[in-house]
Amino acid sequence: MSGILKPLLSNRDASDEQGSCGIRKRLLDGGEQRQFAVSQVVIKDARAHFHNKTWELYIVQKGQGILKLDGVAMEIKEGDVIEIPPKVVHQAIPQPEMTVLVVMSPYNAEKCDIEYL
Helix, strand or coil, X not given: CHHHCCCCCCCCCCCEEECCCEEEEEEECCCCCCCCEEEEEXXXXXXXXXXXXXXXEEEEEEEEEEEEECCEEEEEECCCEEEECCXXXXXXXXXXXXXXXXXXXXXCHHHHCCEEC
């Protein structure tokens, strides 16, 4: 149990990588022990997509933009929290820039539960 009690969210050691919605830093990778994955994403060139089984939370940390959910556009800004259920087509568009904390459950959605339109 004591191994779980370490800091979980830190981008000090996280490296940048290209994700489906932009440049991502993995803050908490799911692994077999976890139910969630958490990434900090600088939204850039995001493509419309959906997940068959995965729930996502978008927590806007910086900036603003448009989030399209099943074709309906909504303005989002710093401090907003948006829940995205499975099978909802979504696309984030920064205006002009936006950084989002993305929480995914189950943890492995970025690798195996994503379909692009």
